[in-house]
Amino acid sequence: xxxxxxxxxxxxxxxxxxxxxxxxxxxxxxxxxxxxxxxxxxxxxxxxxxxxxxxxxxxxxxxxxxxxxxxxxxxxxxxxxxxxxxxxxxxxxxxxxxxxxxxxxxxxxxxxxxxxxxxxxxxxxxxxxxxxxxxxxxxxxxxxxxxxxxxxxxxxxxxxxxxxxxxxxxxxxxxxxxxxxxxxxxxxxxxxxxxxxxxxxxxxxxxxxxxxxxxxxxxxxxxxxxxxxxxxxxxxxxxxxxxxxxxxxxxxxxxxxxxxxxxxxxxxxxxxxxxxxxxxxxxxxxxxxxxxxxxxxxxxxxxxxxxxxxxxxxxxxxxxxxxxxxxxxxxxxxxx
Amino acid sequence: xxxxxxxxxxxxxxxxxxxxxxxxxxxxxxxxxxxxxxxxxxxxxxxxxxxxxxxxxxxxxxxxxxxxxxxxxxxxxxxxxxxxxxxxxxxxxxxxxxxxxxxxxxxxxxxxxxxxxxxxxxxxxxxxxxxxxxxxxxxxxxxxxxxxxxxxxxxxxxxxxxxxxxxxxxxxxxxxxxxxxxxxxxxxxxxxxxxxxxxxxxxxxxxxxxxxxxxxxxxxxxxxxxxxxxxxxxxxxxxxxxxxxxxxxxxxxxxxxxxxxxxxxxxxxxxxxxxxxxxxxxxxxxxxxxxxxxxxx
Numbered sequence: 001x002x003x004x005x006x007x008x009x010x011x012x013x014x015x016x017x018x019x020x021x022x023x024x025x026x027x028x029x030x031x032x033x034x035x036x037x038x039x040x041x042x043x044x045x046x047x048x049x050x051x052x053x054x055x056x057x058x059x060x061x062x063x064x065x066x067x068x069x070x071x072x073x074x075x076x077x078x079x080x081x082x083x084x085x086x087x088x089x090x091x092x093x094x095x096x097x098x099x100x101x102x103x104x105x106x107x108x109x110x111x112x113x114x115x116x117x118x119x120x121x122x123x124x125x126x127x128x129x130x131x132x133x134x135x136x137x138x139x140x141x142x143x144x145x146x147x148x149x150x151x152x153x154x155x156x157x158x159x160x161x162x163x164x165x166x167x168x169x170x171x172x173x174x175x176x177x178x179x180x181x182x183x184x185x186x187x188x189x190x191x192x193x194x195x196x197x198x199x200x201x202x203x204x205x206x207x208x209x210x211x212x213x214x215x216x217x218x219x220x221x222x223x224x225x226x227x228x229x230x231x232x233x234x235x236x237x238x239x240x241x242x243x244x245x246x247x248x249x250x251x252x253x254x255x256x257x258x259x260x261x262x263x264x265x266x267x268x269x270x271x272x273x274x275x276x277x278x279x280x281x282x283x284x285x286x287x288x289x290x291x292x293x294x295x296x297x298x299x300x301x302x303x304x305x306x307x308x309x310x311x312x313x314x315x316x317x318x319x320x321x322x323x324x325x326x327x328x329x330x331x332x333x334x335x336x
Numbered sequence: 337x338x339x340x341x342x343x344x345x346x347x348x349x350x351x352x353x354x355x356x357x358x359x360x361x362x363x364x365x366x367x368x369x370x371x372x373x374x375x376x377x378x379x380x381x382x383x384x385x386x387x388x389x390x391x392x393x394x395x396x397x398x399x400x401x402x403x404x405x406x407x408x409x410x411x412x413x414x415x416x417x418x419x420x421x422x423x424x425x426x427x428x429x430x431x432x433x434x435x436x437x438x439x440x441x442x443x444x445x446x447x448x449x450x451x452x453x454x455x456x457x458x459x460x461x462x463x464x465x466x467x468x469x470x471x472x473x474x475x476x477x478x479x480x481x482x483x484x485x486x487x488x489x490x491x492x493x494x495x496x497x498x499x500x501x502x503x504x505x506x507x508x509x510x511x512x513x514x515x516x517x518x519x520x521x522x523x524x525x526x527x528x529x530x531x532x533x534x535x536x537x538x539x540x541x542x543x544x545x546x547x548x549x550x551x552x553x554x555x556x557x558x559x560x561x562x563x564x565x566x567x568x569x570x571x572x573x574x575x576x577x578x579x580x581x582x583x584x585x586x587x588x589x590x591x592x593x594x595x596x597x598x599x600x601x602x603x604x605x606x607x608x609x610x611x612x613x614x615x616x617x618x619x620x621x622x623x624x625x626x627x628x629x630x631x632x633x
Contacts, residue, residue: 062459086461096452100375112367113460115360141378157456 013038013165013197014059019068021054028054030220031068036199036213038164041191043211044201045301051220052201053093056169059199060090073164086114089158089196091168095150099143103134103153106142107160114161128156131193132186148179152186159194166190168200172207184210205301216305223308228301235299235307238276242269242283243293250289257286263306272299364462368470369477372441376478383485386437390429390486394493397551398422398429419588422493424596427582428550430486431575434513435548437482439541441475442520446527468521468625475517476510483509490582501585508581511611512574515618519570522621525628548572553596555604570617572598577610 014036021029029051036042044052057063059072061081070077073087097106107125116124129135132152142150151171158166168187172180184207191198200211208214209228216224216231224231242262244250247269251262254271262269273279276296284291376383402421405412412421448454457467484506490497497505523536547562548571558566566572576598583593594604 060459082461085459090459092452092455094452094455096456098371098375098453099451100378101371105371105374109367109371110456110460112363113457113462115363 011038012036013040013073014042014199015069015071016055016059017069019055019058019070020066021051021058021063022066027220029058029065032217032220032222034215034222034225036165036197038197039191039195041187041198041210041212042200043208043214044199044217045203045205045208045214045305046201046217047203050217052203052217053169055217056167056199056201060088060167061085086161087164089161089163089166091151091154091158091166091171093169093173095154097142097150097153097157100141102139102141103129103145104138106153107157110157110160116161124160128160131159131189132156148175148182151175151179151183155183155186155190159190159196162194163196165197165199168198170201170203172202172204180204180207205305208301214301216301216308218305218309224304231301231304232299235303236272237274237299238272238279238296239299239303240271240273240276240279240283241293241295241297242271242291243267244269244287244289244291246289250287250291253287253289258282265306270303272303360461361463361466364460364466365470365473368457368467369474372444372471372474373477375444376481383482386433386482387485389436390433391489393429393432394422394426394489398425398493419583419592420494423495423583423586423588424553424579425551426490426493426495427579428548428575430483430509430578430582431512431548431550431571432545433486434479434483434509434574435516435545435571436541437479438475438513438516439520439536441478442471442517442524443533443536444475445471445521445524446530446533449528450530464629465626468525468622468629471524472514472517472521472622472625475520476513479513479517480506480510483513495582496586497582498585501581504585505578505581508577508607508611511614511618512571512578515570515574515614515621518618518621518625522624522628525625544569544571548575549598550575554598555594555596567598567600570614573605573610573613573617576605577607577614580607580610 012035014034016032016034019029019032019034020027032051032055044055046052054063058065058070059077061077061084064078072084075083075087077084098109101109104125107128108121111121111125126135129138132155134149134152134156137145137149142153145153155166155168155171158168171187172183175183187198187200188210190196202208211228213225213227214231215222224234242250247264247267251264251269254260254262254269260271260273262271264270280294280296283294399422402412405421412419412424445454448457458464487497487502487505523540527533527536547566547569549566550571554563554566554572554576580593580597584590598605598610
């Protein structure tokens, strides 16, 4: 049995050519090319407003592209949107469950809309509930669910009609780290059990580690595409962070004496070195300015983003909309 | 997560997908309707609370006016009639319940939009008409139940209803509810936010209620302008049909009903033309509702 981590590029499930979407003068997506293989978990990463949601909406036939071609499950999103919709599952950014219905009733609703055959309907719903471990709570109204449980139910609903691709737009937004990790466990379980391709967006860089491949998108364009480890090797080794009272002199000395290019972030200096163990002693002996702290770590995707775009991914000051969304998740989600 | 992932079960994927478009639409209509009913049953407090207004109208407003409207011969329906005002407005109050529940029911679409649930419906591979029809039937069924519940009050206000009379009333209440729900869905399909809701209340529901002759006879000496307006209110036909059926069943003579009831160019209407008006209005509104959902999103 073939591992999924290597995408079968012979038969891409999603293929996008030169995709452009403009809203008036705003260019949300500026020419994206992309292929996602069957069974991949593909992450679409970028800061808010980078074009992630627009792209995912085009692939889900919710938004028409200005130009370019997008195919999902071999079908052009413009030519036959309803055929595409029948073959994809969706987990939206905002909650879309009915809080007054039970978990099972929400799934039942979905099963009817997507025409699941009557003979297997109940079995399939039981099956989906067990994947996300909600069997015990199936008969409670969704109103009583926690934010994480609602997300899990939405995942179960997204896969209910045997879609070929499951799209998730920021599925972990507003959840605490522990719950986020749990959601990832469930997504991997879904992939394993359902033979499904997962396409998701996130602006949490650390989550990209869970993906087979990721595309980093910034200002409507893909700036990097590959496996997380491939992208990390682009940083070129370990990342050393140096804190010193005189960053200017230290930067100058690192440049001239050690032939490295440091970046200044928040009053510290960062350099990439192939091997941190042999670099540290040199650092202390060659620099004339005092060093108050130094640390070394393996590169993260934040470093990749920093290197590619020249700025740190904004761990955004939450916008009013995000706050509302979170409130909605915590309090509402269909409560009337 | 290891590189080698074992596939436990490959589901038979190519389902009965869009094989039968009509079947898919019917299933979608059914489940959208069923969801509305589940929510209705689950929210029993609302059912009880929604009885408060009709009870107020019947027993406070109705009984209050009954005493002052009692003519010299003791009846509301003119000389020789024993019809009480509270009996006269009883079918009107059924109509009020149906009207309010229908429009409120349809407005749940706007809630669904606000809370995101509508998205789940709109991205499904189904015909948009299923949404309009399902919501209309869902609202109509709820409104029908609300109307039937009012019938329980009949003995208290002295309206005698036979079992057969009730059986006759149910389809009529449903038709009335259907026409009004279709109107509500046609409006709600075009509404973006709950802010528009107050507008609907003030400029649609209340005028429709007051013009429908729920509380006063349309056959009386109304000013010409008012008389014309009431004839343009679809609810007038529904309430008049209900009134003729309910009061005939409790033995009020047709002569009295013709004098109090809806007439066009001096010609009293009967139940069947009124049913036809409701059917036509309902069909028109339903097509506008379907069109409204096709246009948007």
